[in-house]
Amino acid sequence: MKAVQVLGTRENHRIVLSDTLLRPSPTGHRILIKVHAAGITADGVIWPELYASTHRVPGHDISGTIEAVGPEYDGPLSLGQSVYAMLAADSPQGGQSEYAIAMPNEVAIKPLSISHAQAAALPIPALTAWEAVFNRMKLTQGSKALVTGASGAVGAMFVQIAKKMLNAEVIGLASPSKYSFVQELGAIKVLDYGSLDCRR
Numbered sequence: 206m207k208a209v210q211v212l213g214t215r216e217n218h219r220i221v222l223s224d225t226l227l228r229p230s231p232t233g234h235r236i237l238i239k240v241h242a243a244g245i246t247a248d249g250v251i252w253p254e255l256y257a258s259t260h261r262v263p264g265h266d267i268s269g270t271i272e273a274v275g276p277e278y279d280g281p282l283s284l285g286q287s288v289y290a291m292l293a294a295d296s297p298q299g300g301q302s303e304y305a306i307a308m309p310n311e312v313a314i315k316p317l318s319i320s321h322a323q324a325a326a327l328p329i330p331a332l333t334a335w336e337a338v339f340n341r342m343k344l345t346q347g348s349k350a351l352v353t354g355a356s357g358a359v360g361a362m363f364v365q366i367a368k369k370m371l372n373a374e375v376i377g378l379a380s381p382s383k384y385s386f387v388q389e390l391g392a393i394k395v396l397d398y399g400s401l402d403c404r405r
C-alpha cells in the first residue's frame with residue numbers, strides 16, 4: 206500500500222512516499238480503516254513517537270471507511286461505514302497511509318454533514334480544546350474566556366465548545382481578516398492580537 210514515511214533521524218529526516226508496506230490486518234478487537242483523508246500536524250515529523258514506531262508513518266488524525274474488523278470485534282460499527290479517528294501515539298503505524306489500524310475507542314462515526322477532509326482535521330485540535338475548556342480551565346456555564354489564537358485549529362474549536370456547550374462569553378484574538386470567522390463561531394468580540402488595545 207502507499208504510505209508517507211519519514212526516514213533518517215529526528216534531526217536529519219526526509220519524507221518519502223513509499224509503496225512497500227503491506228496492508229495491515231486487524232487482530233483482536235481492532236478495526237482496519239481505508240483512509241480517505243489524514244490530518245497533518247506541522248511538527249508531527251519531529252515527534253519522538255514517530256521515531257520509536259516500526260514503520261515511521263506519521264499522522265494521528267484520519268477519516269475513512271471501515272474495511273475490516275478483527276475476529277473479536279463486537280462493537281456497533283459495520284463494514285463500509287464512514288468514521289473518523291485519532292490513532293494513539295503508540296500505534297504501530299500512523300494514518301498517512303492507504304489503510305490504518307485503530308482501536309475501537311479511537312473511532313467515531315463521521316457526521317454526514319462534513320467531508321472526510323474536514324473530519325480528518327478535527328480530532329487532535331478538538332480534543333486539545335476540549336481538554337483546555339473542561340480539564341485545565343474548568344469553564345462552567347456562562348464563564349468568560351479570552352481565547353488567544355481564536356482563528357487557529359485549536360482556538361476555533363475552543364470558541365465553539367465554550368459557546369455552544371457552556372454559553373460562555375468568549376473574546377477572541379485574531380488578525381482582522383478572521384474577525385467574521387471567529388464571530389460566526391460564537392465569540393462576542395474579536396480583537397487584533399497585533400493592536401496596542403488588545404495588549405492593554
Ligand SMILES: NC(=O)c1ccc[n+]([C@@H]2O[C@H](COP(=O)([O-])OP(=O)(O)OC[C@H]3O[C@@H](n4cnc5c(N)ncnc54)[C@H](OP(=O)(O)O)[C@@H]3O)[C@@H](O)[C@H]2O)c1
Nearest residue numbers: 329330333353354355356357358359360378379380383398
Ligand atoms: N493543532 C493541534 O492539534 C494542537 C494540539 C496541541 C497543541 N497545539 C498548540 O496550540 C497552539 C496553536 O496551534 P494551532 O494548531 O491552533 O495553530 P494555527 O492553526 O496555526 O493557528 C495559529 C493562531 O495563532 C494566531 N497567531 C499567529 N501569529 C500570531 C502572533 N504573532 N500573535 C498572536 N497570535 C498569533 C493566528 O491568528 P491569525 O491566523 O488570525 O493571524 C491563529 O489564530 C500551538 O502552540 C500548538 O503547538 C496545537
